[in-house]
Amino acid sequence: MELRTAVSPRDVKTYTTQRLREEFLIQGLFVPGEIKLVYSHIDRIITGSATPAESALELTAGDELRAKYFCERRELGVINIGGKGTITVDGKVYTVDYKEGMYIGMGTQKIVFESADASNPAKFYLNSAPAHRTCPTVLIKPEGTPEEGVVIVKDENKVELGSLELSNHRTICKYILPGQVESCQLEMGMTKLEPGSVWNTMPCHTHDRRMEVYLYFDIPEDAFVMHYMGEPQETRHIVMRNEEAVISPSWSIHSGSGSQAYTFIWGMVGENQDFDDMDGIANQDIM
Ligand SMILES: O=C(O)C(=O)C[C@H](O)C(=O)CO
Numbered sequence: 001m002e003l004r005t006a007v008s009p010r011d012v013k014t015y016t017t018q019r020l021r022e023e024f025l026i027q028g029l030f031v032p033g034e035i036k037l038v039y040s041h042i043d044r045i046i047t048g049s050a051t052p053a054e055s056a057l058e059l060t061a062g063d064e065l066r067a068k069y070f071c072e073r074r075e076l077g078v079i080n081i082g083g084k085g086t087i088t089v090d091g092k093v094y095t096v097d098y099k100e101g102m103y104i105g106m107g108t109q110k111i112v113f114e115s116a117d118a119s120n121p122a123k124f125y126l127n128s129a130p131a132h133r134t135c136p137t138v139l140i141k142p143e144g145t146p147e148e149g150v151v152i153v154k155d156e157n158k159v160e161l162g163s164l165e166l167s168n169h170r171t172i173c174k175y176i177l178p179g180q181v182e183s184c185q186l187e188m189g190m191t192k193l194e195p196g197s198v199w200n201t202m203p204c205h206t207h208d209r210r211m212e213v214y215l216y217f218d219i220p221e222d223a224f225v226m227h228y229m230g231e232p233q234e235t236r237h238i239v240m241r242n243e244e245a246v247i248s249p250s251w252s253i254h255s256g257s258g259s260q261a262y263t264f265i266w267g268m269v270g271e272n273q274d275f276d277d278m279d280g281i282a283n284q285d286i287m
């Protein structure tokens with residue numbers, strides 16, 4: 001498991017492009033046959049991927065957690081951005097299709113990822129946070145019919161924002177947050193830019209109560225997203241390619257503009273679970 005330490009905004013504003021990328025950018029996700037995990041000291045979020053190919057992949061704690069199993073003291077959010085797969089949770093098999101997700105509660109001992117078709121592997125994106133109690137494990141579907149152990153994202157948690165005129169027309173789909181799926185601190189969801197729109201999270205905001213990680217995807221090889229970070233008056237950028245993630249400290253803005261429309265998954269952990277608890281920054285005030 002790769003370890004990333006916490007950083008001060010006083011230092012970050014002196015960083016070069018390369019240093020910013022070393023500190024905040026997560027590359028190399030979704031390698032077939034591999035689990036990749038990045039442990040950040042910032043609210044102790046773990047960001048990663050499980051991409052089972054010919055054989056199953058089991059999520060293990062690794063030495064870094066000093067735990068008997070990964071979820072001994074942790075909760076886990078998963079969203080699949082690849083082909084159909086299964087996640088076996090303490091022996092119960094869940095089929096998780098493209099853009100479906102799971103919340104896996106603290107205390108789960110055995111988590112195994114498999115793809116239905118090794119030639120079109122599942123790409124399970126993972127966000128994990130320390131947990132203090134066990135919340136129910138559920139499969140999360142953006143659409144469909146509720147059933148035992150399966151939660152459908154409510155219409156109220158599919159929020160259309162922005163406009164084509166402002167180049168930020170997008171839909172936020174909230175998978176894990178209070179009133180949708182119960183968790184200890186993790187919030188997770190997906191935002192899709194409409195064709196012709198390129199800006200996410202603009203006007204931008206910070207929320208010192210929570211850190212955030214973005215995974216950008218649905219980006220063609222010759223396209224990119226300019227991710228903006230930093231204190232509102234000390235903005236910096238990181239050039240992001242397809243299926244790359246970026247760690248956003250709680251003091252940092254986190255916005256992006258792409259060379260064309262894209263989709264991203266956001267995950268937050270920290271002091272509260274109030275999605276709307278944001279400190280907006282007027283466009284006139286960023287530098
Ligand atoms: O495009 C957006 O706006 C978002 O998706 C905002 C993120 O969900 C976020 O930053 C929540 O704090």
Ligand SMILES: [Zn+2]
Pocket residue numbers: 205206207212254
């Ligand atoms: Zn945010």
